[in-house]
Amino acid sequence: MRDTVYFLVFDGYADWEAALALCEIRRPGDWRIVTVGFSPRAVTSMGGLRVTPDQTLDRIDLSRAALLVLPGGHLWQRGEGAEAMDAAERVHAAGGTVAAVSSAVLALARHGLLARSRHTGNFTGFVGGYGVSYEGSEKYDPDALALSDGGFITASSLGSVEFAHEVIRTLDLYSGSDREHWYRLFKHAAPPPWYAGEKVVAV
Incomplete structure (x- = not known):
């Protein structure tokens, strides 16, 4: 059963790029989000958030991996992170999707994926x-700010809404019409037709 989304964390990862996607994945309550690292030690994101990985990359359960998310970060530009590319190759070969943002796309290209x-x-x-x-x-x-093709999602660092939209579609979250309403809401601040606004309660 593919019910798990793995999210790679490492020192200097770009914490904002996939934040909206992660929130939408958690919203239905049907998916597990597991952080993975190159080692078990705590890391600090580009924005200063300190995170301890749930597990290491080598412990990804390929039978449960629906998605492996690789955020951007300077380590990809330095040519580092080969273990993550090996994990991406395994996840993809097992039928999961690999999602890369910003410089993580560079790493996928360098690895031939x-x-x-x-x-x-x-x-x-x-x-x-x-x-x-x-x-x-x-x-x-x-x-394109984000694309899905052949079991890969790739995105620009400026395309967090488009990236989240591709993740939502790939994981089949919400109905097709609800996905489009979601996109228009977050991209263009256009509320869905059933949204009437919040009531203000006098105190």
């Missing part, structure tokens, strides 16, 4: 700007 999937990143020439030549580079779409 985006050869057959349309993908995006932070800007035109983002991956090539780090000297990475990879199979599938012609499938890079600089105009």
Whole structure:
């Protein structure tokens, strides 16, 4: 049963990029969110949040892994984090989805995981700007803030709403119409038709 979303934490991970997606995953109450790390020790996010991973990457249960989320962070630009790419390859091969934001897309490309999937990143020439030549580079779409294809979700650091929308769709959260109402609400502040506003109670 695929009921678990694994979220990678490490020193300097970009904590805001997947925050909206994680909130929506937890809202129905049907999904487990498990933080994973390169080691069991506590880490500090880019925003200063200190988190102790629930477990290490090597303990991901492939039979339960619906999604592995890889947030951005400077370690990817330094060419580090090979263990996470190995885990991503295992999750994807087992039928789970791998979701990468910002510089984590760079790591997937460097590892050869985006050869057959349309993908995006932070800007035109983002991956090539780090000297990475990879199979599938012609499938890079600089105009999209988030894309889903071939078991991968990729997103720009500026596309947190679009990223969350792709995660919601991939995990089949809410109905199709509710997903679109959700997107319009968070992207354009357009409330759904059934929303009447909060009542103000005089005190």
